[in-house]
Amino acid sequence: MDKSQNIRIRVDEVNFFYGPRQILNRISLDIFNQCVTAIIGPSGCGKSTLIRLFNRMNELVPHSRLEGKIILDGEDINSSLRNVVDIRKLVGMVFQKPNPFPKSIYENVAYGLEVNGVKDKLFIEEKVTDSLKKAALWDEVKDRLEESALRLSGGQQQRLCIARCLAVEPEVILFDEPCASLDPISTKKIEELCWELKKDYTIVIVTHNLQQAARIADYTAFLYLGELIEFGETDKLFTVPQNKKTEEYLTGKFG
Amino acid sequence: MNLHAKETWYRRLFAVTAFSTLIFLAGIIVTLFHGAWPLFREVNVIDFLAGRAWYPTHTPPEWGILPLIAGTMTVTAGAMLISVPLGVGSALYLYEIAGKEKHFIKPLIEILAGIPSVVYGFFGMAVAAPFIRNFLDLPVGLCAFTASLILGIMAVPFICSLTEDALRMVPKSFREASLALGASRWQTLVKVIVPAAGSGISTAVILGMSRIIGETMTVLMISGGAAVIPKSIFSPVRPMTSTIAAEMGEAAMGSLHYHALFGIGLVLFLMTLLLNITAEFISRRFRLKLGLTQ
Amino acid sequence: MNTKMIIEKIGFALLVLCILITLFFLGSILYFLSIRGFPALSWEFLTSFPRSGMTKGGIAPAIVGTFYLTVGAMMVSLPLGLACAVYLCEYSPKGVWVNLIRLSINNLAGVPSVVFGLFGMSVFVKFFDFGISILAGSLTLGILALPGIISAVQEALIAVPYSFREASYALGGTQWTTIRKVVLPAAMPGILTGVILSIGRIAGETAPILFTAATFYSRFYPKSLFSETMALPYHIYALMTEGTHPREQTVIAYGAALVLLLLVLFISALAIYLRQKQRSIHG
Numbered sequence: 001m002d003k004s005q006n007i008r009i010r011v012d013e014v015n016f017f018y019g020p021r022q023i024l025n026r027i028s029l030d031i032f033n034q035c036v037t038a039i040i041g042p043s044g045c046g047k048s049t050l051i052r053l054f055n056r057m058n059e060l061v062p063h064s065r066l067e068g069k070i071i072l073d074g075e076d077i078n079s080s081l082r083n084v085v086d087i088r089k090l091v092g093m094v095f096q097k098p099n100p101f102p103k104s105i106y107e108n109v110a111y112g113l114e115v116n117g118v119k120d121k122l123f124i125e126e127k128v129t130d131s132l133k134k135a136a137l138w139d140e141v142k143d144r145l146e147e148s149a150l151r152l153s154g155g156q157q158q159r160l161c162i163a164r165c166l167a168v169e170p171e172v173i174l175f176d177e178p179c180a181s182l183d184p185i186s187t188k189k190i191e192e193l194c195w196e197l198k199k200d201y202t203i204v205i206v207t208h209n210l211q212q213a214a215r216i217a218d219y220t221a222f223l224y225l226g227e228l229i230e231f232g233e234t235d236k237l238f239t240v241p242q243n244k245k246t247e248e249y250l251t252g253k254f255g
Numbered sequence: 256m257n258l259h260a261k262e263t264w265y266r267r268l269f270a271v272t273a274f275s276t277l278i279f280l281a282g283i284i285v286t287l288f289h290g291a292w293p294l295f296r297e298v299n300v301i302d303f304l305a306g307r308a309w310y311p312t313h314t315p316p317e318w319g320i321l322p323l324i325a326g327t328m329t330v331t332a333g334a335m336l337i338s339v340p341l342g343v344g345s346a347l348y349l350y351e352i353a354g355k356e357k358h359f360i361k362p363l364i365e366i367l368a369g370i371p372s373v374v375y376g377f378f379g380m381a382v383a384a385p386f387i388r389n390f391l392d393l394p395v396g397l398c399a400f401t402a403s404l405i406l407g408i409m410a411v412p413f414i415c416s417l418t419e420d421a422l423r424m425v426p427k428s429f430r431e432a433s434l435a436l437g438a439s440r441w442q443t444l445v446k447v448i449v450p451a452a453g454s455g456i457s458t459a460v461i462l463g464m465s466r467i468i469g470e471t472m473t474v475l476m477i478s479g480g481a482a483v484i485p486k487s488i489f490s491p492v493r494p495m496t497s498t499i500a501a502e503m504g505e506a507a508m509g510s511l512h513y514h515a516l517f518g519i520g521l522v523l524f525l526m527t528l529l530l531n532i533t534a535e536f537i538s539r540r541f542r543l544k545l546g547l548t549q
Numbered sequence: 550m551n552t553k554m555i556i557e558k559i560g561f562a563l564l565v566l567c568i569l570i571t572l573f574f575l576g577s578i579l580y581f582l583s584i585r586g587f588p589a590l591s592w593e594f595l596t597s598f599p600r601s602g603m604t605k606g607g608i609a610p611a612i613v614g615t616f617y618l619t620v621g622a623m624m625v626s627l628p629l630g631l632a633c634a635v636y637l638c639e640y641s642p643k644g645v646w647v648n649l650i651r652l653s654i655n656n657l658a659g660v661p662s663v664v665f666g667l668f669g670m671s672v673f674v675k676f677f678d679f680g681i682s683i684l685a686g687s688l689t690l691g692i693l694a695l696p697g698i699i700s701a702v703q704e705a706l707i708a709v710p711y712s713f714r715e716a717s718y719a720l721g722g723t724q725w726t727t728i729r730k731v732v733l734p735a736a737m738p739g740i741l742t743g744v745i746l747s748i749g750r751i752a753g754e755t756a757p758i759l760f761t762a763a764t765f766y767s768r769f770y771p772k773s774l775f776s777e778t779m780a781l782p783y784h785i786y787a788l789m790t791e792g793t794h795p796r797e798q799t800v801i802a803y804g805a806a807l808v809l810l811l812l813v814l815f816i817s818a819l820a821i822y823l824r825q826k827q828r829s830i831h832g
Contacts (some may be wrong), residue, residue, distance in 0.1 A: 373811060
């Protein structure tokens with residue numbers, strides 16, 4: 001299969017700065033359609049910063065500056081013709097810590113639809129059910145949709161956040177260390193979910209858990225001190241790393 | 256004296272000073288009740304609160320403070336109409352829109368908060384009242400409307416800074432989650448941040464109201480001083496605080512008039528106490544709701 | 550541009566309007582008081598007594614009186630407030646009493662200033678028989694300032710990292726030495742800012758001194774703690790509402806209001822400056 005047909009996001013020579021500090025250094029990388037791409041590396045290497053460029057969340061940080069291009073479906077996402085709100089609808093995000101709103105479970109999932117102008121109550125209801133099912137949370141919450149989302153357990157909250165994200169019908173989903181604050185059982189559920197979701201979505205996941213990357217990712221990128229050290233199919237990167245740094249990291253010499 | 260005993264002694268000393276605040280509050284309550292007591296032996300509480308005539312120097316005198324309560328309410332309602340939108344709006348501006356200019360605007364708002372109430376009163380009397388009288392072609396400029404306007408401006412910085420504190424307590428993650436779903440900044444503000452800070456903002460509004468009710472010098476100077484139930488917001492009124500301030504000087508010590516003024520003080524105190532306790536209660540629930548403890 | 554963005558533009562414009570209106574009011578107060586008050590100011594105005602039935606002369610005794618009252622109030626509220634805050638932050642065992650104390654501080658902060666006046670009059674003027682005097686006024690103002698000072702000091706104490714205290718205990722410091730040598734010095738800039746802000750507030754308070762300290766006119770500077778005194782904020786009020794020459798008195802009142810405003814603004818600007826300097830040090 002011709003891979004270049006299948007590129008969803010192309011990162012082209014990206015430099016990124018917070019004030020005078022350079023966080024990302026000349027990163028180029030392709031994210032393929034309907035694949036899970038993992039980004040690994042020690043803390044502070046710029047993993048989260050990188051994926052936050054894909055939905056322009058880094059704009060929220062004052063004094064930040066981007067050089068280079070992020071191309072989504074052939075168009076620069078930072079081009080003045082594109083609206084940040086549309087990008088974020090297309091590229092969903094699940095955060096490190098579950099962050100449901102202090103609203104009911106139902107309202108949480110419906111929120112994305114409402115802010116995007118959906119008025120049809122019946123459609124919203126269908127979409128909420130559907131998203132909760134896809135996020136494998138439906139059975140646990142179907143009888144308590146009006147309860148506050150803050151009363152769910154951490155793992156449930158994270159799956160609710162995934163459902164909330166799915167309801168907007170994104171095509172790409174960014175996971176920013178989604179299991180960092182979860183227990184092993186919840187982690188397993190989320191991983192299974194990623195596996196399931198990649199049939200319909202393009203997934204980018206940041207993780208500092210190497211096993212997790214090995215288990216769920218088709219492609220893996222290794223970032224170190226803001227530079228992309230190695231990028232390739234997960235099997236190859238984990239078994240025969242090309243770069244000495246990658247090998248050292250995978251074998252636990254640093255990190 | 257050994258070290259341990261010395262430590263204990265310090266602890267006790269500090270405890271005593273901390274208790275002094277309790278004693279002062281108790282002292283205020285006792286003083287007000289004690290001062291008002293002789294009045295309530297002669298005048299029924301209901302007649303006092305609901306009586307429509309306040310003629311302390313007539314013979315026979317009448318001790319109804321309903322006109323004074325009505326004055327306070329009119330002025331307070333008007334002031335809230337000005338200060339709540341401006342205060343909350345300014346806080347939202349500082350939270351969501353202001354960039355570098357915040358370092359310049361926040362001190363200015365603090366300056367507005369620091370202007371003494373007598374200066375506001377003076378401004379109202381010397382500048383605002385004549386202007387409003389000419390502009391709206393009123394018989395008098397010193398009226399409930401002018402008092403509301405000036406009180407409203409006074410309360411803006413207070414409500415603004417408490418609202419801003421409440422907004423800042425909302426976790427950043429809510430904002431990120433909402434924006435990541437494709438909500439605009441305005442939608443995020445209105446649908447997520449403000450509801451999450453809702454009870455904190457209501458605390459700010461209630462405390463602002465308590466402030467306005469208790470404000471003395473401004474209303475004393477601007478509200479016009481007529482102890483009758485106002486017919487419109489352009490009527491002169493005599494709120495409770497200004498009645499106490501204006502008449503205490505004339506009331507003979509120990510006269511019924513003197514005790515009646517303490518009675519007004521007591522009613523005023525209880526009103527603000529109720530508001531403050533409500534605010535305290537809501538603000539505790541607010542912290543719990545956001546999972547904050549203190 | 551879609552509707553969502555248009556609504557956002559309108560919403561933001563409304564918020565900008567709010568802040569502009571607020572600043573407009575601030576601007577007009579400063580403008581009118583400066584323009585009309587400035588001509589009245591002179592060295593003589595600041596240093597001389599009122600003359601010719603309040604229509605001429607200066608405001609010196611009012612300035613001096615306000616100075617005495619403010620210093621007196623601070624002498625009451627500073628030690629009490631400092632100690633109370635230290636107790637609540639550093640010593641306080643949790644419990645019913647401490648909660649009650651916190652509750653009473655919060656409510657004391659909300660008591661209308663004229664009620665403080667009633668309290669001061671019945672307790673200090675009448676019961677302790679200090680009469681209408683600087684002493685009674687200072688005590689009343691001091692109690693009024695207390696909750697503000699306590700919360701400012703508490704805020705400063707909470708900002709001191711817990712690790713400082715641990716370090717001191719680990720070196721064998723007792724609680725009191727830790728507070729005195731480590732916590733208070735570290736909190737000092739914050740405390741100072743809070744205290745200066747309270748001074749500004751107290752200097753401008755009027756209602757509490759109406760029946761406890763203030764007099765409309767006096768031919769002398771106050772002689773002792775038991776003398777009644779003129780005070781700047783009360784002087785402004787009295788010029789506008791009493792006396793027989795409203796027109797001439799208003800001119801003097803403009804000057805007095807400008808002086809009070811400048812005094813208070815100078816004090817709060819000092820506090821704001823100190824705080825920003827402190828923030829830039831601590832990042």
